[in-house]
Amino acid sequence: MNIYNNISLKPFNTFGIEAIAKTFIEISDINDLINFHNTEILKSEPYFILGGGSNILFTKDFAGTIIHPNFKGIEIIEKNKDFNYVKVFAGEIWDDFVNFCVTNNLGGIENLSLIPGNCGASPVQNIGAFGVEIKDCLESVEIYNIETGEKRTLTNNECKFGYRTSIFKTDFKHNWLIIYTTYKLKSSDYSFQTSYGALSEELKRHNEVSLKSIRESVINIRTLKLPDPKEIGNAGSFFKNPIVSIKKAEEINKIFSDAPVYKFSKTEVKLAAGWLIEQCGWKGKQIGNVGVHKKQALVLVNYGNAKGIDIINLSEKIKNSVFFKFGITLETEVNFL
Numbered sequence: 140m141n142i143y144n145n146i147s148l149k150p151f152n153t154f155g156i157e158a159i160a161k162t163f164i165e166i167s168d169i170n171d172l173i174n175f176h177n178t179e180i181l182k183s184e185p186y187f188i189l190g191g192g193s194n195i196l197f198t199k200d201f202a203g204t205i206i207h208p209n210f211k212g213i214e215i216i217e218k219n220k221d222f223n224y225v226k227v228f229a230g231e232i233w234d235d236f237v238n239f240c241v242t243n244n245l246g247g248i249e250n251l252s253l254i255p256g257n258c259g260a261s262p263v264q265n266i267g268a269f270g271v272e273i274k275d276c277l278e279s280v281e282i283y284n285i286e287t288g289e290k291r292t293l294t295n296n297e298c299k300f301g302y303r304t305s306i307f308k309t310d311f312k313h314n315w316l317i318i319y320t321t322y323k324l325k326s327s328d329y330s331f332q333t334s335y336g337a338l339s340e341e342l343k344r345h346n347e348v349s350l351k352s353i354r355e356s357v358i359n360i361r362t363l364k365l366p367d368p369k370e371i372g373n374a375g376s377f378f379k380n381p382i383v384s385i386k387k388a389e390e391i392n393k394i395f396s397d398a399p400v401y402k403f404s405k406t407e408v409k410l411a412a413g414w415l416i417e418q419c420g421w422k423g424k425q426i427g428n429v430g431v432h433k434k435q436a437l438v439l440v441n442y443g444n445a446k447g448i449d450i451i452n453l454s455e456k457i458k459n460s461v462f463f464k465f466g467i468t469l470e471t472e473v474n475f476l
């Protein structure tokens with residue numbers, strides 16, 4: 140266990156926002172977690188679990204303890220003729236895990252290539268891209284209650300996954316730390332998900348549809364369309380795509396016939412938040428140190444030295460103009476601290 144005091148969190152968030160944490164604890168050994176709840180630190184001060192910091196906006200200094208789980212390990216724990224069950228610890232980099240699976244011919248998460256962050260956070264917002272979400276192949280999650288020391292295993296169902304949400308954003312928010320997750324991945328008869336326009340186009344450049352070609356295609360698309368946090372600070376999609384009634388979408392389509400609409404449920408559809416923002420003229424706009432990315436209007440960026448409040452102010456302006464034009468309230472995807 141490594142403990143640091145008054146540490147800058149700038150290297151620990153992809154937005155590249157400066158904030159100071161009073162205490163930062165990196166836990167690499169599961170045994171260090173046991174009895175952690177007895178420490179004075181947690182009794183007297185706030186604490187927060189931080190993974191790779193790619194879905195966080197720091198809005199101020201943190202006068203408490205940042206807990207950074209850094210448990211490592213990827214292990215195939217069970218095999219049968221159709222599936223492999225793979226256990227991955229919280230501190231592994233998500234894309235290294237996707238690479239491991241593709242290299243070992245295990246199918247299910249190849250569409251989720253190059254999503255930043257650590258494996259421990261993957262169930263928190265049920266990460267998704269190109270028509271796949273982790274809920275499609277997650278078997279279980281091993282969790283630890285930082286305050287009581289209780290350990291539990293949650294099944295996929297118990298995680299209450301939804302679009303960019305799970306129990307870890309509601310009832311089990313804050314004090315349950317994810318130690319490892321187990322994925323059930325296909326070892327043959329893969330069910331490739333290639334219906335997303337950009338992906339099916341990119342796949343035409345390959346001779347075959349395979350785990351490897353899907354991974355390469357997704358990486359190409361993402362590299363071309365999304366800003367690299369190492370170059371421009373950002374946390375990916377800042378807002379969720381809004382889910383609205385079919386009636387509301389029809390009203391919008393009457394005025395804007397090209398508005399993208401995706402199936403969601405029997406009564407609701409998903410609209411593209413990026414498209415809504417673009418229609419309000421925000422794409423590529425810069426205000427001081429912050430702005431809206433020129434290729435993807437859903438991504439807010441830090442051009443350097445921005446503070447959390449600058450990003451919040453910009454996001455409020457965007458929310459107001461989308462509400463004014465479309466009557467839709469955008470919800471943030473990024474977590475604020």
Ligand SMILES: Cc1cc2nc3c(=O)[nH]c(=O)nc-3n(C[C@H](O)[C@H](O)[C@H](O)COP(=O)(O)OP(=O)(O)OC[C@H]3O[C@@H](n4cnc5c(N)ncnc54)[C@H](O)[C@@H]3O)c2cc1C
Nearest residue numbers: 190191192193194255256257259260266267316317374375
């Ligand atoms: C360029 C870019 C592209 C992105 N694209 C996508 C995308 O396509 N799809 C998508 O879904 N997301 C995307 N994201 C968002 C982000 O990568 C994911 O949400 C990722 O899972 C966050 O992982 P993290 O380790 O960085 O989590 P953090 O940002 O550190 O934390 C996120 C949340 O998870 C909690 N948390 C983290 N680790 C644990 C743990 N071990 N136990 C309990 N709680 C924990 C934190 O408390 C926090 O509430 C993108 C981000 C960027 C910067």
